Amino acid sequence: MSISDELLRGALQRDPWALGKLARMIDDGLEGSDEALERLHAMGGRCRVVGITGPPGAGKSTLINNLIREGRKRDQTVAVLAVDPTSPYSGGAVLGDRVRMQEHATDPGVYIRSLATRGHMGGLSRSVQHLITLLDAAGFDLVLLETVGVGQEEVEVKDLAQTTVFVTVPGLGDGIQAMKAGVLEIAHIYLVNKADRPMTETTVKDLESMLSMSEEKRAWHPSVLTSIATEGTGVQEVMEELDRHYSHLQASGGLENWRRSVADASVAEAIRGIVEESLKELVNGDNPEFESDIDRVSRKEEDPMSVARRWLGKLDFGKV
Amino acid sequence: MTKKIRVLIAKPGLDGHDRGAKVVARALRDRGFEVIYTGLHQTPEQIAAAAIQEGVDAVGLSILSGSHGTLVPRVVEQLRERGGEKILVFVGGIIPAEDILTLKQAGVMEVFTPGSPTSRIADAIKQAVEGV
Ligand SMILES: Nc1nc2c(ncn2[C@@H]2O[C@H](COP(=O)(O)OP(=O)(O)O)[C@@H](O)[C@H]2O)c(=O)[nH]1
Numbered sequence: 316m317s318i319s320d321e322l323l324r325g326a327l328q329r330d331p332w333a334l335g336k337l338a339r340m341i342d343d344g345l346e347g348s349d350e351a352l353e354r355l356h357a358m359g360g361r362c363r364v365v366g367i368t369g370p371p372g373a374g375k376s377t378l379i380n381n382l383i384r385e386g387r388k389r390d391q392t393v394a395v396l397a398v399d400p401t402s403p404y405s406g407g408a409v410l411g412d413r414v415r416m417q418e419h420a421t422d423p424g425v426y427i428r429s430l431a432t433r434g435h436m437g438g439l440s441r442s443v444q445h446l447i448t449l450l451d452a453a454g455f456d457l458v459l460l461e462t463v464g465v466g467q468e469e470v471e472v473k474d475l476a477q478t479t480v481f482v483t484v485p486g487l488g489d490g491i492q493a494m495k496a497g498v499l500e501i502a503h504i505y506l507v508n509k510a511d512r513p514m515t516e517t518t519v520k521d522l523e524s525m526l527s528m529s530e531e532k533r534a535w536h537p538s539v540l541t542s543i544a545t546e547g548t549g550v551q552e553v554m555e556e557l558d559r560h561y562s563h564l565q566a567s568g569g570l571e572n573w574r575r576s577v578a579d580a581s582v583a584e585a586i587r588g589i590v591e592e593s594l595k596e597l598v599n600g601d602n603p604e605f606e607s608d609i610d611r612v613s614r615k616e617e618d619p620m621s622v623a624r625r626w627l628g629k630l631d632f633g634k635v
Numbered sequence: 636m637t638k639k640i641r642v643l644i645a646k647p648g649l650d651g652h653d654r655g656a657k658v659v660a661r662a663l664r665d666r667g668f669e670v671i672y673t674g675l676h677q678t679p680e681q682i683a684a685a686a687i688q689e690g691v692d693a694v695g696l697s698i699l700s701g702s703h704g705t706l707v708p709r710v711v712e713q714l715r716e717r718g719g720e721k722i723l724v725f726v727g728g729i730i731p732a733e734d735i736l737t738l739k740q741a742g743v744m745e746v747f748t749p750g751s752p753t754s755r756i757a758d759a760i761k762q763a764v765e766g767v
C-alpha cells in the first residue's frame with residue numbers, strides 16, 4: 316500500500332489530523348509507515364530537540380507547559396512527545412502528561428502526542444526517533460521530549476536530544492547520590508524544580524558539588540538552575556540556558572556530533588527491530604526444520620549457541 | 636501482535652471530581668489499552684483537539700454535572716469538524732434513562748451509568764473498535 320500524498324502533505328503543513336494519523340501509523344508500525352518515514356527522513360533537519368527527564372512527579376510536564384508558552388511567545392511552533400511506561404502486566408498504560416498542557420490543546424502552533432514505552436528498554440518508546448523525524452519534517456521549531464528516568468534508564472534520551480534537562484526536586488539529594496553515575500553525565504542543564512519547598516539550596520549545592528567532581532574533560536559545564544513550574548518562575552532562565560547550550564553546540568561542532576549520534580542510534584535500532592521481527596516469525600511460525608533443531612537442543616544433541624548461529628546465517632533479513 | 640487500542644478519557648464541564656474517570660482509565664489500562672487522560676474542566680474544543688492529535692480510537696466522557704445534554708453533542712460536533720468522525724464516543728456518569736437514547740442519536744456509541752462494571756466498558760470499546 317502506498318502512503319497517500321494527501322496525508323503526507325497534511326502532515327507537512329502541520330495539520331493536526333494528518334499528524335495524529337501518521338503518528339499512529341508510525342507508532343503501530345502499520346503498513347505504509349516505512350514508506351512515509353523514508354520520505355520524511357529526506358526533509359527537515361532543522362528542528363531543536365530538547366529532552367526533559369527526571370523522576371516521576373518532579374514537575375517535567377508542568378515545566379513543558381511553561382516552555383511551550385515561552386516558545387509560542389517567540390513565535391516558534393512547538394511539538395511535545397511525552398513518554399510514559401507501559402505496564403508490564405497488561406501491556407496497557409495511563410498517559411497523564413497531557414493534563415498539565417491542555418491549555419495549549421487548541422493552539423494550531425502546538426502539537427502534543429503521548430506515547431507508551433511498549434516494553435522498550437531505555438525509558439523511550441521504539442517509535443520516538445521516528446516521531447521526531449515526522450515532527451522535524453513537519454517544520455516544528457522546537458520538539459520537547461518528556462521521559463521518566465532515574466538511574467540509567469534515560470541513556471537513550473541523550474542519543475536523540477540535542478540538549479537534555481534533568482529535573483529533580485529539593486531533598487532528592489540522597490536519591491541523586493544513589494543514582495547511577497549516568498545521570499550526571501547525560502544532562503546539560505540540571506533543574507531543581509519545586510523551589511517553593513525547603514532544602515532547595517542544599518540540593519542545588521549537592522548537585523553542583525557532584526557535577527564538579529565528574530566534570531574533568533567536558534567543554535560544556537552544566538549549570539544548576541531552580542524553578543517553580545506551577546508559578547512559571549525560573550522558566551525564562553531555563554529557556555535562556557537552552558539557547559546558550561544551542562549556541563555552544565553550533566560553535567563547537569556539537570550539532571554534527573548529535574546528527575551522527577541520532578543516525579547511529581536509529582540504524583542500530585532499525586537493525587534490532589528487523590532481527591526481532593524475523594526471530595518472532597521464526598519462533599511463532601511452524602518451520603519444521605526450526606522445530607526439529609529445538610528438539611535436538613532439548614535432547615542435548617546440539618547446544619543452543621550453535622543452532623542460533625546457524626539460523627542467523629539462514630534468515631533472510633532483507634525480506635522484512 | 637494485536638493492535639493497541641488508544642482511548643482518551645476527559646471530563647468536560649464544571650464538576651470537580653474525577654475519581655470515576657480515573658477508575659475507568661486504570662481499568663482500561665489493565666485490559667491492555669493505552670489511555671490518555673486529560674483532566675478536569677475540559678472544553679469540547681480541547682477534548683476534540685486532543686483526541687485528533689493523539690490519534691485515538693475512542694473518547695470517553697465522564698459527566699456528573701447534569702450538563703451532558705449540551706456538552707456531549709458539542710464534543711461529537713467538534714470531533715466531526717476536525718476530521719474525527721470515526722472516533723467512537725462513549726459517556727459515563729449520572730445520565731437519566733430518558734436521555735440515553737437522545738445521546739445515542741447524537742452519535743454516542745454507549746452510555747455507562749454508575750455501577751456499570753468496568754469490564755463491560757472495556758468489552759464494548761474493544762468490540763466497537765475491532766469490529767468483532
Ligand atoms: N509545589 C510545587 N508543585 C509543583 C511544582 N511543579 C509541579 N508541581 C506539582 O507536582 C505534581 C507533578 O507534576 P508533573 O508536572 O505532572 O510532574 P512529572 O511527573 O515530572 O511530569 C503536580 O501536582 C504539579 O502541580 C512546583 O514548582 N512547586
Ligand SMILES: [Mg+2]
Pocket residue numbers: 375376377411412461
Ligand atoms: Mg509528566
